[in-house]
Amino acid sequence: QKTVYRKNYTPPSFLANTVDLTFDLDPSQTRVTAKTELIHNPQSKSTDIVLYGEDLELVGILLNGRKLAAGEYALENGLLRITKAPEVTRLEIETLICPDKNTTLMGLYLSNGNFFTQCEAEGFRKITYFPDRPDVMAKYTVTLKANKKQFPVLLSNGNLVEEGALPRGRHYAKWEDPFNKPSYLFAIVAGKLVCQEETFTLASGRKVLLQVWVEKGNLDKTAHAMESLKHSIRWDEERYGLELDLDRFMIVAVGDFNMGAMENKGLNIFNTRYVLANPRIATDVDYANIESVVGHEYFHNWTGNRVTCRDWFQLSLKEGLTVFRDQEFSADRIGTKDGRAVKRIEDVRTLRQHQFPEDAGAMAHPVRPDSYEEINNFYTVTIYEKGAEVVRMYQTLLGREGFRKGMDLYFQRHDGQAVTCSDFLAAMADANKQDLTQFENWYSQAGTPRVKLRTRYNKKAQSLSLTLSQSCPPTPEQAKKRPFLIPFAFGLLDAKGKSMVVNSHDVTVRKKLADAPSGTALVQLTRKSQTITLTGVPEKPVISALRNFSAPVILEYDQSDEELALLLSADPDAFNRWDAGQRLALRHLLRLTHAVQHKEALELPSTLVEAYRSVLANDSLDPAFQALALTLPSEIMIAEEMKEIDPQAIVQARHFMLQTLSHSLQDEWLKTYQTIRIPAPYSPEPDNAGKRSLRNLALSYLMEGDDKKLMQLAVTQYDNADNMTDRMAALTALTHAGNLTSKKMAERCLRHFYREFRLEALVIDKWFALQATSPENGAPEMRKLADHPAFTLKNPNRARSLVFGFCMNNMAQFHATDGSGYDFWAENILELDRINPQIAARLSRALTQYNRFKPELKKRARKTLKHIASRKLSRDTGEIINKILA
Numbered sequence: 001q002k003t004v005y006r007k008n009y010t011p012p013s014f015l016a017n018t019v020d021l022t023f024d025l026d027p028s029q030t031r032v033t034a035k036t037e038l039i040h041n042p043q044s045k046s047t048d049i050v051l052y053g054e055d056l057e058l059v060g061i062l063l064n065g066r067k068l069a070a071g072e073y074a075l076e077n078g079l080l081r082i083t084k085a086p087e088v089t090r091l092e093i094e095t096l097i098c099p100d101k102n103t104t105l106m107g108l109y110l111s112n113g114n115f116f117t118q119c120e121a122e123g124f125r126k127i128t129y130f131p132d133r134p135d136v137m138a139k140y141t142v143t144l145k146a147n148k149k150q151f152p153v154l155l156s157n158g159n160l161v162e163e164g165a166l167p168r169g170r171h172y173a174k175w176e177d178p179f180n181k182p183s184y185l186f187a188i189v190a191g192k193l194v195c196q197e198e199t200f201t202l203a204s205g206r207k208v209l210l211q212v213w214v215e216k217g218n219l220d221k222t223a224h225a226m227e228s229l230k231h232s233i234r235w236d237e238e239r240y241g242l243e244l245d246l247d248r249f250m251i252v253a254v255g256d257f258n259m260g261a262m263e264n265k266g267l268n269i270f271n272t273r274y275v276l277a278n279p280r281i282a283t284d285v286d287y288a289n290i291e292s293v294v295g296h297e298y299f300h301n302w303t304g305n306r307v308t309c310r311d312w313f314q315l316s317l318k319e320g321l322t323v324f325r326d327q328e329f330s331a332d333r334i335g336t337k338d339g340r341a342v343k344r345i346e347d348v349r350t351l352r353q354h355q356f357p358e359d360a361g362a363m364a365h366p367v368r369p370d371s372y373e374e375i376n377n378f379y380t381v382t383i384y385e386k387g388a389e390v391v392r393m394y395q396t397l398l399g400r401e402g403f404r405k406g407m408d409l410y411f412q413r414h415d416g417q418a419v420t421c422s423d424f425l426a427a428m429a430d431a432n433k434q435d436l437t438q439f440e441n442w443y444s445q446a447g448t449p450r451v452k453l454r455t456r457y458n459k460k461a462q463s464l465s466l467t468l469s470q471s472c473p474p475t476p477e478q479a480k481k482r483p484f485l486i487p488f489a490f491g492l493l494d495a496k497g498k499s500m501v502v503n504s505h506d507v508t509v510r511k512k513l514a515d516a517p518s519g520t521a522l523v524q525l526t527r528k529s530q531t532i533t534l535t536g537v538p539e540k541p542v543i544s545a546l547r548n549f550s551a552p553v554i555l556e557y558d559q560s561d562e563e564l565a566l567l568l569s570a571d572p573d574a575f576n577r578w579d580a581g582q583r584l585a586l587r588h589l590l591r592l593t594h595a596v597q598h599k600e601a602l603e604l605p606s607t608l609v610e611a612y613r614s615v616l617a618n619d620s621l622d623p624a625f626q627a628l629a630l631t632l633p634s635e636i637m638i639a640e641e642m643k644e645i646d647p648q649a650i651v652q653a654r655h656f657m658l659q660t661l662s663h664s665l666q667d668e669w670l671k672t673y674q675t676i677r678i679p680a681p682y683s684p685e686p687d688n689a690g691k692r693s694l695r696n697l698a699l700s701y702l703m704e705g706d707d708k709k710l711m712q713l714a715v716t717q718y719d720n721a722d723n724m725t726d727r728m729a730a731l732t733a734l735t736h737a738g739n740l741t742s743k744k745m746a747e748r749c750l751r752h753f754y755r756e757f758r759l760e761a762l763v764i765d766k767w768f769a770l771q772a773t774s775p776e777n778g779a780p781e782m783r784k785l786a787d788h789p790a791f792t793l794k795n796p797n798r799a800r801s802l803v804f805g806f807c808m809n810n811m812a813q814f815h816a817t818d819g820s821g822y823d824f825w826a827e828n829i830l831e832l833d834r835i836n837p838q839i840a841a842r843l844s845r846a847l848t849q850y851n852r853f854k855p856e857l858k859k860r861a862r863k864t865l866k867h868i869a870s871r872k873l874s875r876d877t878g879e880i881i882n883k884i885l886a
């Protein structure tokens, strides 16, 4: 495998001015003519033109109007090289491609008979030979020609400048994008599509055309995406002063897509999952995800498109920043009492659930990686979610105003350029006249730092000393780490839970600290160990540490159950209130797991039960917050805390805690379930969604006991639901309850669900996922489901629902000691790898932490990994499997 290194970056030898593309669209053979004007880059010593190409049939090349003979260029390993090219070179290249054979969903492909493209990161080279790298930016003109009946709609980036009829039932459309862009932002769509459209007035008064394109049967599911787009446009104007720079902005939904969505300039292409919604098919979570992904892609228009990445090592420059922006957008949109905290909790949960394990495993890499074999493998939670945390830390350190100044300077300096993470850091530092040199370590070092807190209270002197020490475990190719600059926010509570004042010369009590209640102080931890002293502390306080999760670290701080219970009930920082509950639960889940392993009696202390009871009984809390506070840490989070992972013991311990909380608080759960009233008709507004999530959590706790009367509640809810959230929650509760009574009821509902929704692909995905994640179902059940006529590995959403659902979210069954789960996993990787290497490589990550599993599983996992490694693998899957085995 060829490794690409960041340190080897060299500027492109030629830059492109203009690109004029013509597509003669035909499913089995599409002809592409690419006329590119290239100009030598004074920053490069080379005079060779280097063009990338993959799976292309080259028909011919003209250079400044002259046909090149075969000996005048070299074509080797996907590189077309023209040596000693003139200073200004006009190239005309003709290629043939086969969209109907393209199952990778990169480049030009077909989905349900319509044409789509996906060019990020390196898909443009599957369309034509081109300097397919993000630092080559050009103006594109695109002409699409196709059969009119089969492909009535022809779309590309920018503005439609011409359209008309052609002989033999064909027609054409010509598009011009007024902005310079790298090839990865190029897109076309052609086929039978319809749209919902609206004229929207920007803050400046300029009018723009907004369109959401879907297949005909889905026109009743576009309203929420359109609303989300309008809210996104407004938010970016208000928060960052950024205006939509185009006259026309399109979103197109496609059923076959490798990721969530793609920010092609003016022509965003979306997985149907992040566009289509109506109450019948979409849950509250789907609605929220659609809003956030529509926002994300729209925000890329500035952070990614207007200012793009110099090379793919800088991916987090656009992704981390844009995730941060979409997180802030969604947090602002919630608008309930603890809305921003609720969003913060959800985001940190994602980070802990997915990114922390990645950072602790074989695929750990810095936010700005140093090398890769296949760039598609680096669209990771580290680049996206940890990258967003890194951006958030600038805001925490500089305040919201300081952060905005940094953003303004970033655009002022770099609009229209392809830049690096260091350029972003420099803009933040310069706009605020701060030295952020040490902050660079967040970009260059992998691994989750651990921050240890030790406190000493001196009653006589009324002083409190806090000693903060940081460390970071070794990660692949990085044994030793330099200290990070860690913004550490904290506050103090007295024994009654009242905030205490923080007095110290060592910390900043910042009024403008975003999302911090008064009394929150900020320490900049820069050394390996640092002690600060607080004075005028009249009593030994309870410390609320790392408020609002001010840095992506693991906090090591021993607090008693009583202290955690106090924080859970009284911390004015809502995030830390939630986190105290999680730490309390996690501590006992670990203790219970240990007890299961050693066949000891299982018990839950009353502190925990009572702490939960008071959260549930407290009507003044935001229901969405209550639901999060009463949701136990996941199995993966428990595993993360264990030296040697024992999946079966974890699942059993967690199940015991759920059952105990179900029994001990049964009256409260029932009361919550019966008294929460949600206005009809259904609306996905956060206020109602929050109530539904608490009500449905109560239902799932009630299902933990094998009580027929309680089970009937779920069946009734399933039968009467007027929306997918309630229907799905009831079905999940029944399917996952795992007792005989629920099983029979679940079977009937599952059959009904399939019949009712068989024509809605996204709902059938839910049907598969629900069964794949049921603790009752093992590899044999998965095989049966994989034989279902509605199952196919060719569609990534469907593959994700069943295979990923089982391998990533069904801990006990996937890690079955007989190895049946691993065998199922291996078979699917090998089959998928022939169809779609990107998706196969993602599935391969299920065992990145195999080294930490108990010995018998570790051995079995290694055998399976070796079996996969012995086969011929794609570059994508090969990189992951080999790194896991290394």
Ligand code: HT7
Pocket: 118, 120, 121, 258, 259, 260, 261, 262, 263, 296, 297, 300, 319, 376, 379, 838
């Ligand atoms: N920037 C987009 C990346 C993307 C992608 C990457 C590889 C293969 C397929 C892909 N589809 C979309 C997504 C985003 O972050 O907005």
Ligand code: ZN
Pocket: 296, 300, 318, 319, 322
């Ligand atoms: Zn993105």
